[in-house]
Amino acid sequence: MSLVRDDIYEYSLDAHHDEAAGKALRKKIYWVLALLSVVTMVEVGLGFKFGRVVELKETLKWVFILLTLFKAGYIVMVFMHLGDEKKNLRAIILVPYFVLVGYLIFICLDEAIYSSEHRAGIETSFKELNAKTPAPAHDEHGGGEHGEGGESHEGHH
Amino acid sequence: MSHGHEAVHKPTGTSTWGGGISPFKISYGKMMMWFFLISDAFTFSALLTSYGFYRHKYADNWPVAGDVFTHFPFYSGHIELAYVAFMTFVLIASSVTMVLAVEAGHRMDKKGVLFWMFWTIIGGLIFVGSQAWEWYHFIHGTAHGALRDIFDADLGQWVNTIVHGANLSHNEYGHPLFADFFFFITGFHGFHVFSGVVINFIIFLMVWSGKFEKTGHYEMVEKSGLYWHFVDLVWVFVFTFFYLI
Numbered sequence: 001m002s003l004v005r006d007d008i009y010e011y012s013l014d015a016h017h018d019e020a021a022g023k024a025l026r027k028k029i030y031w032v033l034a035l036l037s038v039v040t041m042v043e044v045g046l047g048f049k050f051g052r053v054v055e056l057k058e059t060l061k062w063v064f065i066l067l068t069l070f071k072a073g074y075i076v077m078v079f080m081h082l083g084d085e086k087k088n089l090r091a092i093i094l095v096p097y098f099v100l101v102g103y104l105i106f107i108c109l110d111e112a113i114y115s116s117e118h119r120a121g122i123e124t125s126f127k128e129l130n131a132k133t134p135a136p137a138h139d140e141h142g143g144g145e146h147g148e149g150g151e152s153h154e155g156h157h
Numbered sequence: 158m159s160h161g162h163e164a165v166h167k168p169t170g171t172s173t174w175g176g177g178i179s180p181f182k183i184s185y186g187k188m189m190m191w192f193f194l195i196s197d198a199f200t201f202s203a204l205l206t207s208y209g210f211y212r213h214k215y216a217d218n219w220p221v222a223g224d225v226f227t228h229f230p231f232y233s234g235h236i237e238l239a240y241v242a243f244m245t246f247v248l249i250a251s252s253v254t255m256v257l258a259v260e261a262g263h264r265m266d267k268k269g270v271l272f273w274m275f276w277t278i279i280g281g282l283i284f285v286g287s288q289a290w291e292w293y294h295f296i297h298g299t300a301h302g303a304l305r306d307i308f309d310a311d312l313g314q315w316v317n318t319i320v321h322g323a324n325l326s327h328n329e330y331g332h333p334l335f336a337d338f339f340f341f342i343t344g345f346h347g348f349h350v351f352s353g354v355v356i357n358f359i360i361f362l363m364v365w366s367g368k369f370e371k372t373g374h375y376e377m378v379e380k381s382g383l384y385w386h387f388v389d390l391v392w393v394f395v396f397t398f399f400y401l402i
Contacts, residue, residue: 012184015374017263025260033253037246044242047401051223051237061402068397072390079256079386088173089181093191101202108210 032078039067190380194387197349201391204345205398208338220331222400228294238400244287245396248350251280252389255357259382262375267364270378274361277385281354288347295339298322303329339399346395349388356381 017025043064050056077083082090173180181188212219227235254276261269298321305327306315320327323336330336360381369375 012374012376013179013182015263015376015379016265019264022260022264026257029253029256029260033249036249040242040245040249043397043401044238047223048237051221051401064397064401068393071393075252075386075390075393079252079389080383086182089183089188089191092181093195097195097198100199101206104203104206108206112210112213 028078032074036071036074039071043067184376186376186380187383190383194383197387198391201342201346201394204338204342205394208342208398211334211338215332215334218331220328220335225295225330226291226400228291230290240287240291241396241400244284244291245392247280247283247287248389248392251277251284252386254280255382255385259375259379262369262378265370265375267367267370270364270375271361274357274364274378278354278357278361281350281357281385285347285350285354288343288350292340292343295336296322296324298329305329342395342399346388346391349391353381353385353388356384 046060046063050060053060082093183191223237226241227237229236229240254273258270258273258277261273300321302319302321304317305320307318307320307327308314309316320329322329323333323339325333325337325340327333328336360377363369363377364375369377
């Protein structure tokens with residue numbers, strides 16, 4: 001490990017390389033460009049061809065997410081140079097991100113299930129209530145339909 | 158060239174955290190840029206996660222992006238997602254020109270840095286212009302429109318009318334939240350692209366003036382490059398979650 005200071009403005013770490021290193025790096029950059037372009041074209045092509053096939057929707061969703069993470073990995077590791085930084089730097093950037101965003105996604109998925117079950121539960125109990133109570137003849141245009149319709153009939157939001 | 162070996166302060170202990178050295182082997186400015194980008198990444202992750210949450214909640218009338226974004230410049234027909242694919246390619250290409258500018262900076266090649274930064278700025282401008290164009294078509298909508306219940310504040314009641322296009326309160330193509338998220342997320346991202354173009358332009362002028370030749374390195378290009386790649390990174394996710402899925 002080189003013992004160097006980083007608190008001088010004029011000072012920069014790893015800010016130079018020679019022509020040979022530059023040539024190798026350029027080759028790598030163009031290769032990643034080709035890769036990212038091909039992946040994007042594959043994504044658009046898949047969406048174009050199978051986007052409306054209902055049976056493939058779930059599979060396609062995961063294919064897209066995986067290809068996106070693949071592209072993101074190349075952007076962060078090669079273009080943003082994180083792959084060649086020190087391991088501890090990589091860790092302090094990536095670990096907090098994945099822990100917190102992982103938690104955010106988990107809690108949204110978990111609560112989404114809860115909230116839809118909860119909603120379904122309320123609707124069921126309303127139906128049971130309506131079944132038990134005989135509907136008054138004059139209340140045909142009452143708020144009951146409106147309250148439930150709010151969920152499925154957009155425009156009320 | 159300041160390689161820093163002359164500026165070495167040897168600490169008594171030689172461990173990573175013993176003091177006097179850079180434990181992460183990265184300059185202060187670059188590390189702070191990374192920290193800023195992590196916080197920005199949290200913001201975008203939160204926006205996209207909440208988008209996903211509401212998309213599933215209102216899955217019944219969530220629009221299919223292929224139905225909404227079908228326009229292509231100078232072509233009267235409809236091609237699904239072709240223009241947004243072009244936009245994505247422009248942004249990835251501008252990310253590549255930026256990384257080539259950084260590479261030229263490492264060789265102290267001022268002309269190379271100026272050349273690649275110029276094309277990065279052009280790519281950014283094309284992208285921002287395309288986004289404005291896409292917003293225009295989304296707001297404008299189709300000629301036939303769709304029937305929606307709109308709340309009339311003067312009458313104090315809901316009125317069933319034909320609406321064209323989308324804004325923050327109604328959306329011809331489906332649930333209004335789709336439009337809200339679209340405007341907010343692509344708008345927030347577009348503002349990042351715009352500020353990235355401004356930052357890149359300022360750095361471009363600094364390179365032009367020969368400031369970094371005097372400093373001895375082009376690290377400022379590297380820092381604005383990190384920001385620019387991040388903008389590209391966010392778009393990769395926006396593209397997937399808004400347009401593909």
